[in-house]
Amino acid sequence: MRNLTRKLMTLGVATATVTALAACSDGGGGDSGGEGGDDGYRVAYIARAQVDSFAAWLANEMQAEAENYDDITLDVFDGQANDEIENTQIENAIANGYDAIIVQANNGEAQRPYIEQSVAAGIVTVTTNPRVEDIEGSSSVDANPYDQGAGVAELAVEEIPENARVVVLNGPGGNFHSTERRNAWEQEFFAERPDVEIVAEDIANWNKDEALTLMEDWALANDEIDAIISMNDNMAAGALEAVRGDAAYEDMLAYGVDGTPEATLLIDDGLMTATTLQNAQELAELNMSTVHDLLTGAEETVNVDIGNPVITSDNVQEYIDLYTEAGLID
Incomplete structure (x- = not known):
């Protein structure tokens, strides 16, 4: 456990750096025009929330990938998991004359009218992680969330024991990825395993601290929990933290989605069972080439x-090596 803690501390520093970058970017001003202008194209990336480890990783990768384009300047903004913010x-990016806006929606339906405003203003508009469907004139770069949930x-x-008692952690209400991952679990797992009982289920908004609090309450209310089923890794990690060191949960299984660096370390340490990779590097590359x-x-x-590869103890070292090379794991 000592080695895992050291590695996770290093990861935490990297995430905090991303948060500072996102929060300090003021986006500049002026209109560069549709031809790129003298200074090239100005692109705004509206990130969902930097407290979400995956969103922070993606924002970091977007910054890094933008540096490969001499004619693009990327400004990153932290939406703080708040629809109004x-x-x-998005409104400010439209008013400030950005050539393109990439939106990582917190709640696709809440952001829809503002994304439509961007398209109507003639601005190149891309939705990502999740895509917001059926907006004529917009583009999208995403993963298939149903497939992500189905993979784990x-x-x-096959892995969860007979007559198991499980808890379920969901992302924000109305979020496409959360909804579709949960649909996948319903159809691919619960429909196949009617013996499994859900003893608690709630929304933790992709947030580790919210998941930790929920799991503390659930552990007090239930004398047995056999598995954590989480719609992302961040919430799974928080739930695991709540019962870390408790012998009653040594054999508990835990499933997530995203394949974050932290999740790979938890899998390597035997604390987490499996996750589906949502590769922020690949998303960033496709977003920047698309825009x-x-x-x-x-x-x-x-x-x-x-794509959506599944990560387990059998192949986790491959992904630890990937993150180590990227500087996300020490």
């Missing part, structure tokens, strides 16, 4: 998904 940031749910059918193609006229609209 995120909607205001199918494993759990560049749209700005330069190489494409009119783009809708693309990344």
Whole structure:
């Protein structure tokens, strides 16, 4: 456990750096025009929330990938998991004349009218992680959240013991990824395993601290919990933290989605069972190539998904090596 703690402390520093970058960016001002202007294209990235470890990782990768484009300046804004803040940031980006806006929605339906405003203003508009469906004139870069949930749910059918008691952690209400991952669990796992009982289920908003608090209450209310089923890794990590060191939960299984650096370390340490990778590096690369193609006229609209590999103890070292090389794990 000592080695895991050291590694996670290093990861925490990297995440905090991303948060500072996002919070301090003021976006500049002025209108660079649709041809890129003398200083190239100005792109606003409206991130969902930097307290979400995956969102922080993605924002970091977006910053890094933007540096590969001499004609793009990327400004990152932290939506703080707050619809009003995120909607205001989209409005401000429109008013400040950005050439392109990339939106990582907190709640797709809450952001929809503002994304539509961006499209109507003639601004290149991309939704990502999650995509916001059915907005004519917008583009999207995402993963398939049903497939992400199904990847780990199918494993759990064989791994979770008979007559198990489980808890379920969901992301924000109305969030496409949370809803579709939960749908996958319902159809791919619970429909196949009617013997399994859900003893508690609640929304933790992708947040580790909220999940930790819920799990503390659930552990007090239930004398047995056999598995944590979480719609992302951050919430799974918080729930695991709540019962760490308690011998009654040594054999508890835990499933997530995102394949974050922290999750790979938890899997390597035997604390987490499996996750599905949502590769922030790949998302960032596709987002930046997509927005560049749209700005330069190489494409009119783009809708693309990344892959969803499952990470378990059998292949976790491959992903630890990937994160170590990227500087996200010491």
